[in-house]
Amino acid sequence: MLQTFMYAPGDVRVEEAPVPHVNKPTDAVIRVVRACVCGSDLWPFRGIEKPYENGPVTMGHEYIGEIVELGTSVTGLKKGDFVVGSFATSDGTCPICQAGYPSDCVHRDFVGAAQAQYLRVSNAEGTLVRVGDGSTPDEDLFPSLLAASDVFGTGYYGAWAADVTPHTDTAVVVGDGAVGLEAVLSAKMLGAKHVIAMSRHEDRAAIAREFGADQIVAERGEEGIARIKQLTDGLGAQSVVEAVGTQQSMTQAIGSTRRGGSVGFVGVSHDQSIDGEMLFFSAVHVHGGPAPVRRWLPEFVDKIMHREINPGRVFTEELPLEKAAQAYRDMDERREIKVMLNPWA
Amino acid sequence: MLQTFMYAPGDVRVEEAPVPHVNKPTDAVIRVVRACVCGSDLWPFRGIEKPYENGPVTMGHEYIGEIVELGTSVTGLKKGDFVVGSFATSDGTCPICQAGYPSDCVHRDFVGAAQAQYLRVSNAEGTLVRVGDGSTPDEDLFPSLLAASDVFGTGYYGAWAADVTPHTDTAVVVGDGAVGLEAVLSAKMLGAKHVIAMSRHEDRAAIAREFGADQIVAERGEEGIARIKQLTDGLGAQSVVEAVGTQQSMTQAIGSTRRGGSVGFVGVSHDQSIDGEMLFFSAVHVHGGPAPVRRWLPEFVDKIMHREINPGRVFTEELPLEKAAQAYRDMDERREIKVMLNPWA
Structure with a gap:
């Protein structure tokens, strides 16, 4: 064979x-x-x-x-x-x-x-x-x-681990690869009122929109975090999916989450190191792993x-x-x- | 004044x-x-x-x-x-x-x-x-x-963030300072069937017992993790409270948690850096911060x-x-x- x-x-x-x-x-x-x-x-x-x-x-x-x-x-x-x-x-x-x-x-x-x-x-x-x-x-x-x-199961798990429910006002997805796009679809399935996809590739953003994304944010890093806060009364989103697996994407995900909110992380981790003090004072939930x-x-x-x-x-x-x-x-x-x-x- | x-x-x-x-x-x-x-x-x-x-x-x-x-x-x-x-x-x-x-x-x-x-x-x-x-x-x-x-509110939050409920078979508390001891009391209040306090100081272990600890584990680090696994059918505990705030205690807490389980972390973080790959494959929930x-x-x-x-x-x-x-x-x-x-x- x-x-x-x-x-x-x-x-x-x-x-x-x-x-x-x-x-x-x-x-x-x-x-x-x-x-x-x-x-x-x-x-x-x-x-x-x-x-x-x-x-x-x-x-x-x-x-x-x-x-x-x-x-x-x-x-x-x-x-x-x-x-x-x-x-x-x-x-x-x-x-x-x-x-x-x-x-x-x-x-x-x-x-x-x-x-x-x-x-x-x-x-x-x-x-x-x-x-x-x-x-x-x-x-x-x-x-x-x-x-x-x-890929869909993993995106779904990301949204679930980020605690997306019908009570979720805003869910954010960091990463516009296939898993990130599936997380957009999943966040909608799980009932998020408003889903923001972070993407700077028009072909991917188009699928994110098809999957139900209400808004596309092209900024990354600190600028991306600032933009998400601007869109969420300065607080950050209740639910954020990290669907990349890099240091930058994890930092962006935690920074985009409001205190007490949840990060679902499903990007297979590579050279990520999460600063304990940053995580502590972010007061977020982090959950992820193999879906x-x-x-x-x-x-x-x-x-x-x-x-x-x-x-x-x-x-x-x-x-x-x-x-x-x-x-x-x-x-x-x-x-x-x-x-x-x-x-x- | x-x-x-x-x-x-x-x-x-x-x-x-x-x-x-x-x-x-x-x-x-x-x-x-x-x-x-x-x-x-x-x-x-x-x-x-x-x-x-x-x-x-x-x-x-x-x-x-x-x-x-x-x-x-x-x-x-x-x-x-x-x-x-x-x-x-x-x-x-x-x-x-x-x-x-x-x-x-x-x-x-x-x-x-x-x-x-x-x-x-x-x-x-x-x-x-x-x-x-x-x-x-x-x-x-x-x-x-x-x-x-x-101190009690923080210990309680640690147990709550570690998702201790009456469905919890085993809750583990890493750290026998005052917060850790209060986490033992709290894990019992929240209904854990079996609470293990990790302590190597007899005066503190005595209070842990008064507060309801069913078992004291004196080993630390890798040995401590091995002992917890031995006591939990090789799986680790469903709920683990990290009540110290150091690199070693966080690693010990995540390592003592079974896959899909929860770490409540309430030790104020100092020089902690959590390896993303370790966290990913541990498949645990991590939640904490200021109680x-x-x-x-x-x-x-x-x-x-x-x-x-x-x-x-x-x-x-x-x-x-x-x-x-x-x-x-x-x-x-x-x-x-x-x-x-x-x-x-």
Whole structure:
């Protein structure tokens, strides 16, 4: 089968690899119908993380597909089911899963080989969600179902962790990458009265508006904070999503939050260091980490199947899997927001 | 009148100073019945903060007393009322107060001259709480009423910010200073089934036990984290209070918290820097800052007047105000946990 590997910064190759099979009775193997490239895949592509230091590594953690092989202990799913799963696998039964944090399951594995024709998924029973009755959904729903696997789930978690509710007057999203855009959509879903997207790219701002952003703020850093305060009676916003993962974006997020408000942080952290005194006197809540996507996945799938939301809008390009390297370059060079891969095209 | 000043590290003096009067129609002046020394007063005493760089500064932010002068716009209180107030003044009406964060009121002042015979309090209407019917309560209740002004309120906020509820199996308190001990009492009040105090001083551990601690853990740092995990099925505690304010204590607190759990941080931060990646993958909630004491002050006063709680137990010594310097030394050298000052002895 075809599988995507990263060899070095900027060096992505699609090569022949053995088809995976069930190893443990709790595994499933799926025929990947669509996969995609994540913003977090760009960190190693840019050499900021180096997982390939000991050899090439498989890539990809977002997927929809059809179950082709099932471990003997998996009873809630059947071969042929069309499914979507989280980027982190979870048993669904441990205390951490039960508390609502499946992406921190004590038996968690991070999916890491989804940019391929087939994928083995551990903890299948707790991880995979059957789509509708299990038959293949309309193809125009593929992008949104795929988005639910991570990028939308992560944006949603950002808004949820920032405590967005119908009582939220103003929610701000720092970061106009795909996760940030999904956070805009999510903040609206969760009931924020007024959503401000911080963006300086017109193509991204346009999607933010489609997703319900009431206002776009182009300023960054101290100027961005000042602008948000100006728009919120000098107080800052009740809820702010940090969807980048840099020192600057975190500082901007905390600074834009009113005292007692909440920062949801879902940008995978890189070289961030949060000053304790600044955090203390900001009096904000900070919550984030790997999004517990599986918690909400059935609800997401339901809304997508009923065409109530269209989170797949962040995919601006679709390529055959064999052109994965181009997908990385297109995202790295910001020609595309997010690229979907078809392993069978 | 007598007023406490700090001149330099280790140099505390009680000197004659003018009696304060009402400046603004929202002020009150109280005759201070008891004040005390706060753990945070030891930071400048030790030279870690240097507020006295431009001359001696008045000290003290915890107080109970009797109103002797009232601004014309204060209608909810009257001269002669026995009152307790927060270390931060608040108008009680701004959006931040209304959201439950009075210590971040947009009109906040930090009280800073309470180790004295008289004290001017701004935002009196929103800040001061009448004790009972306003007459002087039994003297044995003074310590607990005084504790409500800050140290108990701050410990309570730590437990509340760590999301302690009757659903909490295990709450951990890092720090066995007066705030940490009050956090133990508070975690029990808020319903935690099992409270672990991290302490290596027998006098403090004894009070922690009196306050309801089920277990004492003496280990610190990585060993302390390992011990907490051992006591919590390898997961860490749902709720952890950080009541010290150092890098080590914050790392210990986050490390002792289970994924998805909550850290309440109320140690005033000094040279803390929180690693973003560690925080991200810990998946915890972090919330803290200056405790919104006023939010719960009526409830605290009620419980104290009904002798349901005894947070004043953390005072291990009472001295006349004129011996304030000794009070600082006794706390700095850990001979006493917390020292109450009587301005009229």
